Amino acid sequence: MKAIVFDRHGGPTVLQLTEVAVPEPGRGQVRIRVRAAGVNPIDGKLRAGGGWPIELPSTPGVEGAGVVDAVGPDTDGFAVGDEVLGHTATGSYAQFALSDRVVPKPAGLSWDVAAAVPVAAETALRVLRLLDLSPGETLLVHGASGSVGSLAGQLARRRGVTVVGTAGAAGRDRLGRLGVTAIAYGDGLVDRVRSVAPHGVDAVFDAAGRGALPDSIALRGGPERIVTIADPNAAEYGVLFTGGSEVMVEPAAIAEVAKQVAAGDLTVPIAARYQLADAAEAQRLSDTGHAGGKIVLTVD
Template sequence: MKAIVFDRHGGPEVLHATEVEVPEPGTGQVRIRVRAAGVNPIDGKLRSGGGWPIELPSIPGVEAAGVVDALGPDVTDLAVGDEVLGPTATGSYAQFALSSRMVLKPAGLTWDTAAALPVAAETALRVLRLLDLSAGETLLVHGASGSVGGLAVQLARQRGVTVVGTAGAAGRERLGGLGAIAIGYGDGLIDRVRSVAPQGIDAVLDAAGKGALPDSIALRGGPERIVTIADPNAAEYGVLFTGGPEVMIEPAEVADVAKRVAAGELTVPVAARYPLADAAEAQQLSDSGHAGGKLVLIVD
């Protein structure tokens, strides 16, 4: 099969197309023929040698949408030919990938949007659960115009939470349309937040990772109920960094978000689509932190 591979750590230039063996599904796994794959910041971190240790050569990518091609032992909830989306156990920048957590893709969902959903949905749901928000509270979201931040804004608003979101000029107009109070980031943030939320901030999601934790702690009066998915210095501030299993989000919960996106109740913006061969260009934009939404590789 065709796949994007890197056999040494480095910048996007280490990515190259090659032929590799088609993976075989193990117990509880399905193999999907990938139609589209999501590009995430963790892809670039792993490529450059950050994140967790990985074996080389490696195929990047942790989420995909496609068609079930083969079933491993003990798979009873999916069938060959099903259209699905979800996280992958093998790299998704490839024609085929394996997974044990795929869910059915709603019929009205395009392949690119389906591929953009799994990581953003799981992360937004996990963070909101950790923050334990209630109707009437106020949430501050840094990086609110990105895929995780934007979805968290919508889910929180639907729960009756007031949301203040930071974004660049291009993202602030979209945030207003999602029901958030949109403000700029950078110098003077504390005063801007207090001017639009004099009632105070009950919880903070940092999806930007650009030094916002000290201001967040000042606004909260301490590190409690602040969660970051992007700042590796979180422990220095006593703030929770979440990248995994603090709480488990079930596949059915991601499937519910997918249904709501298909129904038009939620949106997940796809900022750009690239052919598989242009994965290096997509990762370069992702690494910059200025994608303005989800990046997707069109595989098949």
């Protein structure tokens, strides 16, 4: 099969399209004929030698959508031919990938949007559970125009929470259409937030990681109920950094988000689409941190 592989750490140029063996599903796994793969910041960090230790050569990608092609032993609920989306156990930048964490793809949901759902949904749901928001409270989201921040804002609003979101100029109009009060990030942020939320903010979700924690603490009056997924200096401020182990998000919850996206009740912004062979360009955009939405690889 064709797959993107890197055999050394470095910049996007280490990514190469090559032929590798088709993986065989193990116990509890399905093999997916990948139709689209999501590109996430962690893909670039692992490629560059950050994140956690990995074996080389390696294929990037932690999420995708496609058609079940084979089913391993003791795997219940899925059959060959089922359309699915989910997290992958082997790299999703490939024609085939293995997974033990898939959910059905709703009819009518395009492959590119389906591939953009798993990580964004899991992360947004996890952070919102950690923040434990109640109706009537106000949530500040840094990086609100990205796939995770945007979805978190929408989910919070559906729970009766007022959402203030920081974004660049290109994303603020879209956030406004989603019912989020959009403001610019950068110098003067504290005053801008207080002008639109004069009674203060009850919780903060940092999905940007661009030095927003000091301002967040000033707005909250302390580090409580501030969660970041993007600032590695969180511990220095007494802020919770979440990487995925603090709260388990059930597959059924991700499946429900996928259904709502298919129905048009929620949206996951797609910033760019690339062919599999152009994975280096996709990661180059992702590495900037300014994509403004999800980047997706189309796999023929």
